[in-house]
Amino acid sequence: MRSTTEKSKARRRAPTLEEFFKPYGYEPFPRQKEFHTSPAKYRLFGGAAGPGKTKALLYEAILQAHKHPGVDTLLMRRTYPELEASLITYFRRDVPRELYEKYNEAKHTVSWLNGSTTRFAYCDSENDVYRYQGAEYLFIGVDELTHFTLKQWQFLTSRNRCRIRGAHPSMAGATNPGNIGHAWVKALWIDKAPAPGMERPDQYDPADYAFIRATLADNPLYKDDAQYHKTLRQLPEALRRAFLDGEWDVYAGQYFDIFAAAGAKNKAVIEQFTENASSTGGYVITFTSVVNNSLVSGIEIQ
Ligand SMILES: Nc1ncnc2c1ncn2[C@@H]1O[C@H](COP(=O)(O)OP(=O)(O)OP(=O)(O)O)[C@@H](O)[C@H]1O
Numbered sequence: 637m638r639s640t641t642e643k644s645k646a647r648r649r650a651p652t653l654e655e656f657f658k659p660y661g662y663e664p665f666p667r668q669k670e671f672h673t674s675p676a677k678y679r680l681f682g683g684a685a686g687p688g689k690t691k692a693l694l695y696e697a698i699l700q701a702h703k704h705p706g707v708d709t710l711l712m713r714r715t716y717p718e719l720e721a722s723l724i725t726y727f728r729r730d731v732p733r734e735l736y737e738k739y740n741e742a743k744h745t746v747s748w749l750n751g752s753t754t755r756f757a758y759c760d761s762e763n764d765v766y767r768y769q770g771a772e773y774l775f776i777g778v779d780e781l782t783h784f785t786l787k788q789w790q791f792l793t794s795r796n797r798c799r800i801r802g803a804h805p806s807m808a809g810a811t812n813p814g815n816i817g818h819a820w821v822k823a824l825w826i827d828k829a830p831a832p833g834m835e836r837p838d839q840y841d842p843a844d845y846a847f848i849r850a851t852l853a854d855n856p857l858y859k860d861d862a863q864y865h866k867t868l869r870q871l872p873e874a875l876r877r878a879f880l881d882g883e884w885d886v887y888a889g890q891y892f893d894i895f896a897a898a899g900a901k902n903k904a905v906i907e908q909f910t911e912n913a914s915s916t917g918g919y920v921i922t923f924t925s926v927v928n929n930s931l932v933s934g935i936e937i938q
């Protein structure tokens with residue numbers, strides 16, 4: 637029999653991850669668990685299709701919202717239709733009704749039983765992110781992070797704080813490689829270097845960033861799904877390498893609309909680099925391969 641002291645100690649100890657998630661019917665897969673337990677300030681999860689990125693992000697927000705009473709957490713996708721089809725759908729489908737106080741449809745905000753909240757949000761245009769000015773969030777999770785710009789991410793970091801002493805504000809992204817944010821996300825988490833466009837590269841601290849890599853093979857529901865594997869294998873090469881293998885070195889301009897982000901029609905910045913001219917003032921540019929008839933019609937040297 638356990639003594640009264642042991643019983644009250646057990647009552648006081650924080651629940652383990654498994655104990656916390658059990659009432660939600662969520663048992664994190666090993667890679668998801670690694671993501672939930674990483675202590676980094678800025679975590680990036682996934683980097684390929686299907687390992688359970690969106691689901692892990694939703695449950696991370698729930699976990700953080702229960703670390704302290706009365707704190708706010710934020711979950712984002714770039715557009716509302718995407719938000720509704722992913723994070724909001726998973727919340728409504730998977731989170732038992734008795735575990736939250738209410739869900740405000742107009743504000744897309746869940747109030748938890750401890751007075752904390754989780755807000756589902758989006759920012760269609762670059763400046764929509766400033767809607768969140770004035771708010772403070774203990775946790776901010778961004779699904780499909782490469783759909784966002786560096787400027788949006790940087791602004792969101794300023795909203796990531798908590799008035800409670802001892803609280804640990806943090807942010808997380810979940811993503812596949814590719815799209816407009818490919819270069820800055822790759823720099824910060826994969827290459828562990830300041831991103832192109834950062835005004836203060838000297839302020840970049842690699843210790844703040846952790847990449848928890850996961851692919852379809854890390855999702856037991858899909859890892860043996862021969863049909864889905866076949867579908868991914870049949871994708872054009874760049875997409876297949878990005879989604880199935882989680883490769884960050886794919887030639888991003890091939891399949892993702894990065895032209896608009898580079899600020900001009902038909903202009904794409906795949907990778908920015910600095911190169912010194914030779915003693916005779918020349919540069920040599922060599923194309924080693926052309927995949928799927930991609931066309932390079934010009935190179936801008938500034
Ligand atoms: N721990 C888990 N337990 C049970 N089912 C899970 C778990 N994690 C994810 N799933 C299920 O696996 C499927 C894929 O998960 P999810 O949509 O989160 O993956 P994803 O990595 O975001 O995929 P995508 O690359 O398509 O965005 C979903 O049906 C989800 O409900």
Ligand SMILES: [Mg+2]
Nearest residue numbers: 689690691722
């Ligand atoms: Mg997803």
